[in-house]
Amino acid sequence: MSAAAPPPLEIRGLTVAYGERPVLWDVTWAAPQGLTAIVGPNGAGKSTLIKAALGLIPALSGEARFFGRPLDEARMRVGYLPQRASVDWDFPATALDVVCMARYPRMNWWGRVPRRERDAAAAALAEVGLSDLAGRQIGRLSGGQQQRVFLARALAQDADLYLMDEPFAAVDAATEQAIVAVLRRIAASGRNVVAVHHDLSTVPDYFAHVLLLNGRAVAAGPVAEAFTPTNIAAAYGGRLNLLEHASVAPA
Amino acid sequence: MTLGYNTLVVLAGCALLGLAAGTVGAFALLRGRALLADAVGHAALPGVVLAALIVAAFGADPRALPPLLAGAAVAGIAGVLAVQALARTRRIREDAAIAIVLSSFYAAGVALLSYVQTLPAAAQAGLSKFILGQAAAMRAEDAFWAGAVAALALAACLLLFQRLRATCFDPDHARVLGLSTQRTDIALLGLIVTVTVAGLQAVGLILIVALLVLPAATARLLTFRLPRLLLISAATGALCGMAGAAASALDPDLPTGAAVVLAGAGCFSLALLLAPERGLLAAGLRRARRRLAAAEEHFLRAAWEAQEAAGAGPGTAGDRWTPIAALAAARGWREGRAWRLARWLAFRDLVALSERQVHLTPRGAAAARRAVRAHRAVEHHLLALGAADTAGADRLADLVEHGLSPEAASRLLPEPSTLPASPHALGGKA
Numbered sequence: 001m002s003a004a005a006p007p008p009l010e011i012r013g014l015t016v017a018y019g020e021r022p023v024l025w026d027v028t029w030a031a032p033q034g035l036t037a038i039v040g041p042n043g044a045g046k047s048t049l050i051k052a053a054l055g056l057i058p059a060l061s062g063e064a065r066f067f068g069r070p071l072d073e074a075r076m077r078v079g080y081l082p083q084r085a086s087v088d089w090d091f092p093a094t095a096l097d098v099v100c101m102a103r104y105p106r107m108n109w110w111g112r113v114p115r116r117e118r119d120a121a122a123a124a125l126a127e128v129g130l131s132d133l134a135g136r137q138i139g140r141l142s143g144g145q146q147q148r149v150f151l152a153r154a155l156a157q158d159a160d161l162y163l164m165d166e167p168f169a170a171v172d173a174a175t176e177q178a179i180v181a182v183l184r185r186i187a188a189s190g191r192n193v194v195a196v197h198h199d200l201s202t203v204p205d206y207f208a209h210v211l212l213l214n215g216r217a218v219a220a221g222p223v224a225e226a227f228t229p230t231n232i233a234a235a236y237g238g239r240l241n242l243l244e245h246a247s248v249a250p251a
Numbered sequence: 252m253t254l255g256y257n258t259l260v261v262l263a264g265c266a267l268l269g270l271a272a273g274t275v276g277a278f279a280l281l282r283g284r285a286l287l288a289d290a291v292g293h294a295a296l297p298g299v300v301l302a303a304l305i306v307a308a309f310g311a312d313p314r315a316l317p318p319l320l321a322g323a324a325v326a327g328i329a330g331v332l333a334v335q336a337l338a339r340t341r342r343i344r345e346d347a348a349i350a351i352v353l354s355s356f357y358a359a360g361v362a363l364l365s366y367v368q369t370l371p372a373a374a375q376a377g378l379s380k381f382i383l384g385q386a387a388a389m390r391a392e393d394a395f396w397a398g399a400v401a402a403l404a405l406a407a408c409l410l411l412f413q414r415l416r417a418t419c420f421d422p423d424h425a426r427v428l429g430l431s432t433q434r435t436d437i438a439l440l441g442l443i444v445t446v447t448v449a450g451l452q453a454v455g456l457i458l459i460v461a462l463l464v465l466p467a468a469t470a471r472l473l474t475f476r477l478p479r480l481l482l483i484s485a486a487t488g489a490l491c492g493m494a495g496a497a498a499s500a501l502d503p504d505l506p507t508g509a510a511v512v513l514a515g516a517g518c519f520s521l522a523l524l525l526a527p528e529r530g531l532l533a534a535g536l537r538r539a540r541r542r543l544a545a546a547e548e549h550f551l552r553a554a555w556e557a558q559e560a561a562g563a564g565p566g567t568a569g570d571r572w573t574p575i576a577a578l579a580a581a582r583g584w585r586e587g588r589a590w591r592l593a594r595w596l597a598f599r600d601l602v603a604l605s606e607r608q609v610h611l612t613p614r615g616a617a618a619a620r621r622a623v624r625a626h627r628a629v630e631h632h633l634l635a636l637g638a639a640d641t642a643g644a645d646r647l648a649d650l651v652e653h654g655l656s657p658e659a660a661s662r663l664l665p666e667p668s669t670l671p672a673s674p675h676a677l678g679g680k681a
Contacts, residue, residue: 019341056423072429080427087421091281092477101417105428110410137475153424 006068007031008161008192009053014062016045016052022215023048027062029217031161032209035187037197037223040213041236046196047083049213050163054080066161076105079159081150083166089139095149096134099124102156124156125149127185129178144175151179162186164195168202180206203227258500261386261453264394264401265496265507266489268450269462271401273488274408275442276463277470277481281419282439286346289460290334290353291327291447296360296456298326299381300367307370314377316393316452323381323456324448330356331440384455384508386496393452400449404442405485411438416477453496455508462488465515472519472526491515543595545653550592551601551619552626553578554611560677572608581677620670625652627671628660634674635665641675 009031016024023045038046051057053064055071066074079102096118103117113121125134128148133141138149147167154162167179183206186193197203203210203223210227212218212235219231279288302322307313330352337348364378380388389397408415417425418435425432443463450459466487470480495511524532557573579589597604601615611619629648633639639647664671 051423054427056426075427075429078427080424082421082423086423091420092471092475092480093416093420094476097416097477098420101420101424102428104413104417104425104430107413109413113413139475157428 006065008033008067009163009194010065010068011049011053012063012065014049014052014064015060016048016057017060024052025216027213027217029211029220031192031194031211033190033192034208035183035192035206036194036209036211037203037207038194038211038213039197039200039203039235040218044214044235046213047165050080050165050194050196054078054163076158077160079154079157079162081154081162081164081167083169084143084147084150089141089146091138093138094135095125095130095138095141095145095152096121098138098149099153099156102153120158121152121156124152127155128152128182142172143170144172147171147175148178151182155182159191161192161194164193166196166198168197168199200232257391260391260394261389261500262493262496264389264398265386265453265492265511267398267401267492268446268453269466269488269490269492269511270485271404271408271488272446272450272459272462272492273466273470273484273486274405274481275439275446276465276467276488277477277484278408278415278419278439279443279463280467280471282415282436284439284443285460285464286349287331287334287440288443288447288463290330290349290356291444292451292456292459293353293360294330294333294356295323295327295447295451296357296382297363298322298324298329298360299451299456300360300363300378301326303378304363304367316396319381320396320448320451323451324444326356327444327447331444380455381451382455382457383506384451384453384458384511386453386499386507387503389452397449397453400445404445404449407438407442408481411435415439453492453507454511455506458508458512461512461515462491465512465519466491469515469519469522472522472529487515487518491518541653546592547596547601548618548622548625548653549582549649550578550589550596551611551615552622553581554602554609555616555619555623556673556677557581558611559673570610572605572610574608576607578609621657622652624657624664624670625655625660627673628652628663629655630674631665631671632663645675 007030011027011029014024014027015022023043027045027049038049040046048057052059053071064071066078071078099121100113100118102124103113103120107114107117122131122134125131128151130145130148130152133145138146141149147169151164151167154164168176171179183193183195187208195207197207204227207223209221210223211220212226212231214235214237218235219226219228276285276288279285299319299322302318303313305322306315306318311318313319333352333356334345334348337343337351338345343351367378377385377388414425414430414435415438417428417430418432418439422432425435446463447456447459450462454462466484467480469487470482470484473483474480491511491514494514495507495509498510498514499505499507522530524530527533554573557577558571561571561573575589575593576586578584578593579586582589593602593604593609596602596615597609600612601618603610603612626648629652630641630644633644633647634641638644
């Protein structure tokens with residue numbers, strides 16, 4: 001936690017393109033300790049930033065370092081929560097099965113999941129309030145419950161930095177509160193979150209830091225300093241809905 | 252049929268093959284690789300024919316299985332590589348790439364085969380059997396080889412279980428965990444090629460994909476647990492393999508591949524219709540039961556509200572007989588429908604039926620009161636929210652009131668213990 005410690009996530013000169021369409025241009029940014037939101041309009045490259053940092057899509061140039069090291073040397077310290085829509089929820093697995101997958105690096109290739117790992121997965125499910133549904137097939141969970149299963153799977157990675165892609169997308173109020181509680185516990189225990197977030201009105205409540213992104217890093221810093229109407233307008237261009245704008249402007 | 256040694260070996264070989272295909276096929280299906288397996292099968296044909304040509308050129312027996320299968324494997328892998336190379340050009344999508352490679356390789360094989368047929372008879376013996384499969388042509392050692400290869404694939408599947416599962420469910424997350432999904436995918440592809448090649452002689456290269464897909468698709472209908480799915484898929488595959496081999500032994504004119512696939516299609520159709528939860532029949536019954544329950548509640552509520560409208564006062568059932576025609580009019584139903592419901596409810600002892608009129612029994616009155624409360628709770632809630640006007644609230648409540656528990660209804664009503672009056676006039680539908 002000392003000031004000299006390398007940041008949980010540091011991105012240098014990251015440029016990413018899909019085919020011939022550039023999405024991220026020379027993004028250089030370091031996520032500080034604690035809870036950080038990445039916000040920006042649709043197509044701003046928020047998810048792309050996370051996926052490229054994790055090596056899931058190739059970058060044209062640039063690099064990402066985790067706690068001062070390349071990803072391969074820091075894998076066990078990095079957790080990932082992808083968008084819920086990225087998988088087939090009809091898959092034959094229970095909630096506990098899915099969370100157990102986070103423990104694979106700690107297991108043998110073959111055989112059953114050891115009791116110790118199963119217990120760790122069950123604890124992660126309990127932390128998001130889904131203990132009762134551990135044995136249920138994932139397709140029979142509600143959308144919010146599915147999102148919490150993904151959150152539990154990320155937690156079961158026992159990481160120091162969690163990269164989350166829209167953790168609050170299309171969830172019910174109870175799930176939103178459960179996720180917020182988990183985020184606060186993560187921050188309170190000195191661990192870190194970088195989350196793609198789409199609801200501008202909750203940024204100041206949920207996060208301490210913000211990165212405003214629109215192809216480039218528009219602004220970054222503590223919410224109080226960086227999350228200003230000017231910066232937001234710069235990130236969203238003319239596309240920011242006036243009502244939303246009003247709700248985030250400081251009184 | 253006498254079960255000679257040879258027949259037994261062939262049956263066992265086909266069963267083992269089905270077992271392996273069922274297991275590998277489950278993962279192929281979950282990873283979305285079913286079509287690619289089809290490409291592997293079709294692409295194998297030129298490999299088989301070329302291998303036979305080469306072997307014959309060296310003066311060896313062109314019917315020896317190992318070189319033919321090696322040729323099939325090489326050509327199958329070449330087919331997959333061609334698909335991936337085509338897809339990587341980003342000029343066409345993968346499904347089109349598969350269709351192109353599958354048909355082109357197969358056409359090349361057919362052309363080669365017609366060339367081989369101009370050569371001395373020895374070189375072409377039995378090659379066309381690889382297209383549709385002929386288990387009866389299997390010698391004991393062929394069946395042994397097919398079985399051994401299948402057993403190998405099965406063992407690899409079990410060894411890689413955790414990785415295959417993680418890669419099939421969420422490859423991106425698996426990669427973040429540091430698992431090489433690329434290596435797992437290559438292993439899965441290797442397993443698909445292995446099973447395809449092992450099954451060439453028995454099932455044939457056109458239909459082998461069905462032995463991979465049908466047992467797995469059947470098992471998916473029957474369970475939500477992956478270990479159980481693998482078990483069911485493997486057992487179904489073994490059963491189909493054996494049934495196909497047996498049918499083909501009884502009637503040597505029937506290609507084994509066709510018999511195997513028909514057995515698999517039969518299993519799948521049965522499961523699709525009759526599976527306890529995901530089956531079409533079960534789903535249809537559930538829908539019908541829900542619809543009937545909704546109609547019952549609507550009828551009982553109409554009977555209750557007719558009493559209210561006739562002056563029994565809100566919240567009490569009253570004690571009058573109501574003409575079924577009046578209820579039908581209130582619901583906007585044809586009279587025949589109202590009659591059928593009335594007879595059904597009389598059978599369930601919820602109404603008494605006499606001379607074209609109904610009367611709620613005590614049980615029926617209790618059920619009717621619950622239905623009326625649920626309906627009015629939703630109506631009041633919608634009106635209180637300002638979400639609908641009176642007529643709209645009535646219509647919306649008709650749709651959502653069913654299954655609303657009495658406790659939930661109490662939470663929506665201003666005075667939980669009472670039955671409020673209807674917010675709209677009772678009687679005919681607006």
